[in-house]
Amino acid sequence: MSGTASAADASLLFIIGGGDQGDQIMQAGSKIMVAGTTDLTKLLLDREPHHRLHVTRNYFRQSRQADLSGYRVLVNLITEPEQNAKVLENLRKVLRGVPGRVVNPPEAVLRSTRDQVARLLAGIPDLIVPKAVRLHGGKTSIAARTLENAGLGPPIILRQAGTHTGKIVGLFTTVDETVAALGPGEHVATQFVDFAGVNGLYRKFRVYFIGRRIVLRHMIISDQWNVHVKDRVRFMAERPELVAEERVLFESDEPFAPDVRAVFQAVRDRMPLDFFGMDFGITTNGKVVLFEANATMSFFPLTPNHDPQFEYLKRCLAPAHNALRELLGLSPQVTRFTQVHLQSA
Structure with missing residues (x-):
């Protein structure tokens, strides 16, 4: 679909992209999902007035x-740099001026x-940053x-560049x-750091940084080091004590120790992104991996x-929703919803 619209009826613009190898778009009803695009805006429940711009590798041929x-805030939802480098470069030119x-x-x-x-986060106190290098x-x-x-020796995790969701070539x-x-x-080779707990289980935490706020997203516990969301059903669901361990974190006013919170603050200060997630483990002596x-x-x-x-x-x-609205400069009250696609190749 193609078309144009002004910013007269919406001061918020969401920008999605297609991918360097061509558009990878899945459409379900009125919703469009694009590979390499964050799902964070689902927190807005599709009620905030906004327009949407679709930038592709062929954008300038249109x-x-x-x-x-006329847009007050323009939100780049193209988040995967490896598979979208050309598209992101196009977007950089689009946003110039x-x-x-x-x-x-x-x-x-x-x-x-x-x-x-x-490289960016290396040297933060109490944060173990495994070495990572690109290999051809x-x-x-x-x-x-x-x-x-x-100085990167075994054991070594090997991944294809741009892959996520726990997908690896192997641990060697x-x-x-x-x-x-x-x-x-x-490919990206990463030093493996063992983060098993005292009972031999592996805990993968995820927090989301949205503006200056930090939101706990999950703690998944597994008997395998490559912890993935599927382990919640495969391993955690049948072990009430593990479910209770995660629930206690969510019910706590402050789920992390002061040293861990200091690591979060240092990461927030160094990362150039306005919103991003961080996956990590915590060693038995309290270091963040x-x-x-x-x-x-x-x-x-x-x-x-x-x-x-x-x-x-x-x-x-609720905290993530509030943090995102704060980041985007939106008022607490949502009064109406409209969505206009500016352009789509």
Whole structure:
């Protein structure tokens, strides 16, 4: 669908994108979901007046471009830098000279790859930042030297660049195994840091930074180090004591120790993004182990299979909703809703 609209009836613009390899769009009714785009705006319940702009790799080949001069706040929802580098560069050009405030500007998103974030956050007291380097598939000798020069030894987690949701190539115990597993394209090698608790279980925490506010999203407990949301059903659901452990965090006025909160503050101060999530573990001696920090990680869904024992997870909705409205400069009251698509290739 294509078309144009002015900002006369909405001062808020949401920007979505298609992806460097072409649009990856799924449409369900009136909702459009685009790969590499955050779901955080679901917190607004689709009631806030806004327009939407779709930027693709071919955006400048279109006969007309949107006039963005009248928007007070422009929210970039394109969050994955590896798969959207060209689109984000297009967006950077689109936003050049636009007077409105840009939330999560494309320049900041482009600096949020795993290896760049590892360098950015290294040195924060009480934060263990595993070394992370980029490796190129098909160049095993160069990859081995890159690992050696970075001082990154086994065990090593290997991922294809731009992948998420716990997807990895593998965890390898030697450098030779690591470089032999390289496929085509770019990869990220990350030092594995064991974060198992005293009972041998692994706890993966997620907090969401929205403006200056920090919202606890979950603590998933697993018997495997590569903790993923599926472990909530596979492992936690049948263990009431683990469910209770997470529920206590959500019911606490302050779920984290002062040293951990100090780490959050330091991360917030260094990260250039206006909103982003952070996945991490906590060692038995209270150190925070960084897994990743970026704006791509999902906020929804909350409760798996509508399981009532996880209803406490909904406690994050109100603080996250309020934090997002505050970040976007929106009033507490929502009075009406409209949605206009400015352009879509």
